[in-house]
Amino acid sequence: MIELKEVSFSYNGSKRQTLSHMDFKIEEGESVGIIGANGAGKSTILKLLVGLELNYQGSIMINHLKVEKKNLQEIRQKIGYVFQDSDSQLFMPTVYEDVAFAPRNYGFSKEQVDKRTTQALKSIGIEELQDRQIYRLSGGEKKLASIATVLSMKPDILIFDEPTIALDPRNRRRFINILNSLNGTKIVTSHDLDLIYDTCDRTILIADRKMIFDGDTKTILQNNDLLESNGLELPLSLQKRER
Template sequence: MSHHIIEFNNVHFTYPDGTDALKGLDFRITHGESVGIVGANGAGKSTLISHMNGYLLPAKGTITIGDLQLNKSTINHARKTVGVVFQNPDDQLFMPTVFDDVAFGPLNLGMTRERVIERVNEALTTVGCLNLKDKPPHHLSMGQKRAVTIAAVIAMQPDILVMDEPAASLDPKSRRQLINLLKEFRHTKIIASHDLDLIRDVCTRCLVISDGEVTADGRTDEILLNEPLLEENNLELPLSLQHK
């Protein structure tokens, strides 16, 4: 199925203040892959994610999502295909109750009320939060908030799931639950994180980004064992691989 593809071709992007965030990014992710994106702070991970559903459009180069090249007229298609879970759940959960928030996306897709309710219940059941339906987000724990943001995205049934630091500020148990949940998903997954153990657990492929470019691309096992490469990119061996 070709519509699960994301392809970046020589993508450049410069912020209005003159920062060159992306300098010729090239990669291709195909159906069913789970890809980790790692790199130092400021390497361009967030900018990259902002491009995946057209919040930012490249200054130079092309992005293909599914069968369509990303531009102003295909933004809606991109947003339907790619679901993004952002780093801070408080930025993402903007509605007063969990139900309203998860229903927001499906309602925007123009579904009937019955289907919206069905989708919301399904998505909340998947992440194990159906009992939180009527709660306001500020009554949730960090782990619950994270789970609800994921539900809010999968309720739109995207083909590709993109996540920015999904395990940030989670306690160990919630982190483990999240990892198990992610492993169950059959979507194409793209996860940007500093949590190399999580990447090792969930992703089979790994991209290393540095200074707006891809500096390494390969199997997670190989890349996360390559100490000199990691060192060079302000990273270190995953804890689970470090010898005492």
């Protein structure tokens, strides 16, 4: 369970607030999309959830643990964060080494590390890539490998920051299928509203540092006026239907 209460935040040295009075709760097993125009604060919310930024006001609870320095290790073990840029996520020489990085850090035995790594690779169908060098992977393969790196932690919560950027249509579809097959709580931030439409039951719209809407995905993504007034457009699949 994730709970934000009256959360406000501004980056160090900035007078301008990036988030203001954010208030929402995400229950276990929910798939939630966070949408908003550029600079709305989507990625900042994700950073706050994993404690990459701690200087916030209000309260953020992850599975009844407050996001603060002393709880970070426990919280981070429960959350798998897939970065927007796969090159930042993947830093080990081979796919296997990268996927095994987290279980090794959490002190699992050699056998456990191997088991978790193999399972993570298998769950998204990239076992054949395990010995490949990271820099030889395509953009789509890198994204899938990034997901495997967090799945090996067996997290309760999965967070995806702009996951379909730089993916071709086939890899995008593959990614959506994988995302839908994953269990646990999922949070996706994206401009790709079709992705949100296909993967999330609930959507939070943020604009101008505040939460504008929180509710059923279909309701919000079919509301052209609301989307346009907040710098967004209807998903492409719905635009076609309108024509």
